[in-house]
Amino acid sequence: MTFELLLVPAAGLFCTGLFGALSQQSIVMVMMGIELMIGGIIVAAADFWHFLAPAAASGQVVIVAAVVAMAVEMAMGFAVTTALYRARQVDMTDMAEDLKG
Amino acid sequence: MGATATVLLWASALLAPAFGVLVFTMNSMARVTFALLACLVCVGGIVTVLGLSYLGVVIVLMMVMEMVIMAVFMIAYMMNPAGLMPMSMLHNRRGALVISGSLFAALVAGIFLVPWPERGGARPRNTTFQIGAALMREQMLTMITLGFVLLATMVGATVLATRRGRYDRFGDELDQRPARDPAGGGVGR
Amino acid sequence: MVEAGAWWTVLAAPAILFGLAGLAVVGDAALDARGAGRPLTPGTAVRPLLAVSRALLAQPRRLPAPDRLLWRAGVITVPVAAVLSTLVIPFGGHVVADLSVGVVWFNAMEALTWAGLWLAGWGPNAAFSLIGGYRFLAQGLAYELPLMFALISAATGARSLRVTDIAAAQHGLWYAVWMPFALLVHLAAVLAFSFLGPFAYPAGRDIAGGVLGETSGADRLLLQAGRWLWLAAGAAMAVPLFLGGGAGPGLPAWAWSLVKTLLVLGLLVWVSRRLPVIRADRYVELAWVVLLPPAVLQVLVPALVDLNL
Numbered sequence: 175m176t177f178e179l180l181l182v183p184a185a186g187l188f189c190t191g192l193f194g195a196l197s198q199q200s201i202v203m204v205m206m207g208i209e210l211m212i213g214g215i216i217v218a219a220a221d222f223w224h225f226l227a228p229a230a231a232s233g234q235v236v237i238v239a240a241v242v243a244m245a246v247e248m249a250m251g252f253a254v255t256t257a258l259y260r261a262r263q264v265d266m267t268d269m270a271e272d273l274k275g
Numbered sequence: 276m277g278a279t280a281t282v283l284l285w286a287s288a289l290l291a292p293a294f295g296v297l298v299f300t301m302n303s304m305a306r307v308t309f310a311l312l313a314c315l316v317c318v319g320g321i322v323t324v325l326g327l328s329y330l331g332v333v334i335v336l337m338m339v340m341e342m343v344i345m346a347v348f349m350i351a352y353m354m355n356p357a358g359l360m361p362m363s364m365l366h367n368r369r370g371a372l373v374i375s376g377s378l379f380a381a382l383v384a385g386i387f388l389v390p391w392p393e394r395g396g397a398r399p400r401n402t403t404f405q406i407g408a409a410l411m412r413e414q415m416l417t418m419i420t421l422g423f424v425l426l427a428t429m430v431g432a433t434v435l436a437t438r439r440g441r442y443d444r445f446g447d448e449l450d451q452r453p454a455r456d457p458a459g460g461g462v463g464r
Numbered sequence: 465m466v467e468a469g470a471w472w473t474v475l476a477a478p479a480i481l482f483g484l485a486g487l488a489v490v491g492d493a494a495l496d497a498r499g500a501g502r503p504l505t506p507g508t509a510v511r512p513l514l515a516v517s518r519a520l521l522a523q524p525r526r527l528p529a530p531d532r533l534l535w536r537a538g539v540i541t542v543p544v545a546a547v548l549s550t551l552v553i554p555f556g557g558h559v560v561a562d563l564s565v566g567v568v569w570f571n572a573m574e575a576l577t578w579a580g581l582w583l584a585g586w587g588p589n590a591a592f593s594l595i596g597g598y599r600f601l602a603q604g605l606a607y608e609l610p611l612m613f614a615l616i617s618a619a620t621g622a623r624s625l626r627v628t629d630i631a632a633a634q635h636g637l638w639y640a641v642w643m644p645f646a647l648l649v650h651l652a653a654v655l656a657f658s659f660l661g662p663f664a665y666p667a668g669r670d671i672a673g674g675v676l677g678e679t680s681g682a683d684r685l686l687l688q689a690g691r692w693l694w695l696a697a698g699a700a701m702a703v704p705l706f707l708g709g710g711a712g713p714g715l716p717a718w719a720w721s722l723v724k725t726l727l728v729l730g731l732l733v734w735v736s737r738r739l740p741v742i743r744a745d746r747y748v749e750l751a752w753v754v755l756l757p758p759a760v761l762q763v764l765v766p767a768l769v770d771l772n773l
Contacts, residue, residue, distance in 0.1 A: 190298075197371035221323040306531070329565045
């Protein structure tokens with residue numbers, strides 16, 4: 175039962191992050207939402223590894239990939255925000271919607 | 276799992292979503308950042324308690340550094356860093372709530388309805404060795420890809436974030452020495 | 465040989481750490497007195513420790529609109545992280561928690577100081593204090609990468625992240641002998657994360673004390689204690705990593721650990737008084753351009769030796 179119960183906070187983290195990524199206007203806050211979503215994925219991956227397939231190393235590899243995704247997301251996010259801010263003093267998603275279809 | 280580990284596990288599992296909610300409810304950008312840090316430290320704690328001590332401690336180590344750097348950017352770019360005037364900066368709040376809420380309901384329903392398989396295989400004695408061996412043997416391609424992704428990120432982020440190129444530093448003929456830099460460094464000047 | 469987690473080690477490890485930090489403070493005061501030409505009396509040694517009672521009795525300074533929660537959290541984090549880092553450091557034949565990832569644990573606790581000091585700079589709602597916090601981050605970005613490679617060198621040599629394994633793997637030949645550069649980088653980083661001596665930039669006199677500037681009373685005491693506790697913890701960590709742990713002829717293991725730690729600590733206190741303060745922007749370039757390539761090569765040495773075994 176621990177396995178299922180532990181997946182609930184993982185889903186909670188993911189959905190809290192999703193809410194933030196969808197609703198926040200500031201780009202930096204959107205990035206925080208994405209970090210939370212990846213945090214949820216990490217908890218779920220550790221849970222799956224521990225309770226379902228501890229002999230397979232792939233569960234751990236998923237966590238490594240998620241951590242790398244976090245680092246990449248943050249570095250590129252800040253780089254884009256800096257470039258955007260430099261070009262037009264903007265740090266909100268609503269003010270950078272030129273490509274909105 | 277011993278009693279201490281169980282208590283740690285459930286404490287972290289309850290605190291992590293709580294801190295996650297605080298991220299989007301607090302006003303001060305510094306507090307928001309450190310709420311996210313606390314949340315991710317709890318995630319690291321869960322991973323550690325589940326037997327992946329190396330990955331768990333590395334997550335804590337990395338997230339502390341990442342969030343402190345994030346705090347610097349937050350305060351640089353947000354208009355209300357200290358949260359002295361409460362304000363809301365949301366768009367499409369209802370839609371976002373509906374989407375994330377229904378996704379959560381669907382996920383929880385899935386968690387309890389899916390017939391999960393039984394545990395397969397035994398836990399290795401040394402989980403750190405398991406991940407190291409996997410990354411250096413059968414998952415070598417993953418490791419190489421991650422390495423290139425990180426390299427591309429370093430180059431790309433630097434290119435995006437910097438305004439000055441080599442012509443700004445060394446002049447039009449690239450012959451100006453020393454380089455015209457806004458801040459001096461410690462080597463060779 | 466090394467037994468972990470006897471109940472009294474939980475009390476002994478912080479006690480030893482506090483003792484070492486106190487000795488470092490006393491030694492620093494003694495060197496101060498000698499530099500000023502004052503006679504060395506027991507009073508000179510005890511005077512800095514009297515500051516403890518003075519700090520506890522002092523009236524705390526009140527500031528307009530401080531972020532009290534984050535300030536407290538930051539001020540407490542620094543000494544607590546220093547104490548937690550000693551959980552994995554073997555002292556003679558004993559260690560509090562013989563974690564299989566001890567080296568990473570030490571590194572993670574040291575990274576917590578980043579958060580703690582930045583928060584200590586942010587909390588008081590004062591410009592110079594915040595600049596001090598930013599300065600520590602810049603310094604942290606500089607010293608962290610070479611430090612990580614230095615720690616990895618020792619771990620690679622022993623083929624283990626467990627600190628007791630690393631100490632035990634140095635039978636006969638200390639890692640300091642064939643990884644001298646890693647030891648040097650580690651010692652420099654110890655001074656940097658305890659922001660003492662040449663790395664006192666975050667608490668610089670040019671910004672009125674920086675992170676320490678607005679603190680008073682118990683807060684100031686905790687931050688200052690955190691500094692010296694980190695110096696002691698870093699010196700203690702250098703012993704199992706590079707100086708063979710408790711190994712040595714004649715004396716028991718704990719005595720050798722103590723002697724080696726005291727020697728490293730004394731060296732650090734002496735060196736920290738000999739060097740001028742280095743600005744973080746200068747040290748970043750030095751650390752990344754000069755120190756980092758040899759640090760990577762230093763990891764290559766034990767890796768090649770391991771392959772040969």
